[in-house]
Amino acid sequence: MGTVKRKKEAFAVIAGVILLWTTCSLARIYAGPGRMAMCRTTFTEKASGGTLIMWDNLGRNARYVAIETAAGEPAETAIARLAEKIDNTDPFGWLRYHTGEKRVTSSGGELTGILGSCASYLFAGTETGLGIPRPPHSLTANYDPEHKKIALKWLNPPGGYDIIRIKFRWGNYVHFGGDGLAGDAESYVRDLVEKPMDVSDLDILVNGVRNDIYSSAAAIHINKNIQEELYGIPFSSGLAPNWQRWSLDANEAGIKPQMGIRNELTTVKGRRYNSIPTADKKPFYQIIESGVQGGTGGVYRKFIGLTPGHTYRVKARMAALSELKGKKQSVSVHASAGCALSPRQMAGLDALPGGKKGSDACKLKNADSKTITKGKYGEYSDEITLPQDSNSITVWLRYTGKGAGSVGLDWISLEDLSVKTK
Secondary structure: OHHHHHHHHHHHHHHHHHHHHHHHHHHHHHHOOOOOOEEEEEOOOOOOOEEEEEEEOOOOEOOEEEEEEOOOOOHHHHHHHHHHHHHHHOOOOOOOOOOOOOOOEEEOOEEEEEEOOHHHEEEEEOOOOOOOOOOOEEEEEEEEOOOOEEEEEEEOOOOOOOEEEEEEEEOOOOEEEEEEEEOOOOEEEEEOOOOOOOOOOEEEEEEEEEOOEEEEEEEEEEEOOEEEOOOEOOOEOOEOOEOEEEEOOOOHHHEEEEEEEOHHHOOOOOOOOOOOOOHHHOOEEEEEEEOOOOEEEEEEEEEOOOOOOOEEEEEEEEEEOOOOOHHHOEEEEEEEEOOOOOHHHHOOOOOOOOOOOOOOOOEEEEEEOOOOOEOOOEEEEEEEEOOOOOOOEEEEEEEEEOOOEEEEEEEEEEEEOOOOOO
């Protein structure tokens, strides 16, 4: 065991030296105009009003910068503020090697002076204007060790894309690969014989591009037959990557999704990098909160392209972020075969596929208001065997709130128990 530990420590030192050398080399190259790829992105539409986040996908835990926009604000002024903040704060770590003139600038809504490929910088936040496309969701990665393949499935938002980008990172982001697809693609198969990857530590990101603006990403981490949401990616529209919102009520403001931030776990200058090895190290987490009027709703996530007849284990981590007030506020998390569930089904009012009905139908074990404690995350799980006519599982959080309150969801995994791995 001592030898193994020393080898791991030695590798970590070597990796750190390589990363430092690479960063310094990029900085030297960047110092010479015209010698390094530079990204230009033009935003044309007006802002919707909200938080605009720009993040880099060079590591599992994103570096990012955020500004606030105003509803109806022209792209020219919003992007000018973004450029100024990047130039003043150096959020991505490559401006600190330079002094003198401004490196990141904007003109007429065009952001210029960003180091490297535009594919390395994605856009998220509650800002939904400026021409930024919505991200894909429900990314699912099915590992087939017998045929040595990984099959990806995801869902695109309305409007589609011009192109879709897939990125693979493995060995804690030491190795990488990727591909480009048509803008309406919703599946991809990777042949591990032709293009080998380490499937015990594999990160996969899928995002869309429209009018040369990059959406945020759907993402998943693979450990053979286990796929889990283990990354630090800022949210879009208050929703964690892969997730969507649902509501039983016409008043959608009654139950709202938001992004929670554990500031001590984010990637910033002067802080040791957090590689997010476990769920409790994730810097961003899903908040579902209710206002005074309250309502019933939450978030849901589909796993698609699964294998009929296989048995899957679903795990999720949840916590009450405020004291639950008896019958006025309740929370639970559920999983069911099928991907076209209605709000009434997720609310427990209509029967689920298979005929189960009611507030406790398809609930993960102990995942309800009686066991979910304030401020402390618990892990809840259950197993589902897919019928022969089903290839999907929907997982949803249901929160009924009357009066102010909130709950949190910060991690989910899906394990294919029918796949045998070495």
